Amino acid sequence: AQKVTQAQTEISVVEKEDVTLDCVYETRDTTYYLFWYKQPPSGELVFLIRRNSFDEQNEISGRYSWNFQKSTSSFNFTITASQVVDSAVYFCALSEAQGDDKIIFGKGTRLHILP
């Protein structure tokens, strides 16, 4: 069965601090896809990254970086030098290659960046 766990329900940090959002996933598939989406207070879902299971290289995009470790089934997300505009709910998600296309979301981590 596929499952995504985001153990951190809510995190608050002061602006300019670095923060890491944890994500642990479960799947029986050897081929799968991992995602992060951002949901700002306005409510929309903003795609941040997609990573396939064969690509364990870490990725950096500006202040955002992702650490994918298959050995621990984790796909953590770090924001460096956080800004107030980073305040949002962040969802980690999984899609398996076998079968249907649905994305399974974690429960999300609500991130507060305090000025």
Place this chain on the structure above:
Amino acid sequence: EPEVTQTPSHQVTQMGQEVILRCVPISNHLYFYWYRQILGQKVEFLVSFYNNEISEKSEIFDDQFSVERPDGSNFTLKIRSTKLEDSAMYFCASSEFGTGSKDTQYFGPGTRLTVL
């Protein structure tokens, strides 16, 4: 940049009424999806749609739900007889490719449905 659009942004209805939520996917996309998010909870898959038929649906997507692509651009979700527990944000998503490549799904801004 192309984006998924949804109308209305907010729909208020009485219990037992029918509602239709509308979505315009990105124009060259072939795979369409509906998800819902009950307030404060996670996003849940409802249904996927390709080639004018449902390819997968979840347990949530029971007989009161239906989807349709009535023309070349719109993709709709109909709830026949709304219940209080249908109150949620409904997201439409689309992707260019589907199973196999697991292309990225791009989400619309959502329709907030309130059932009174």
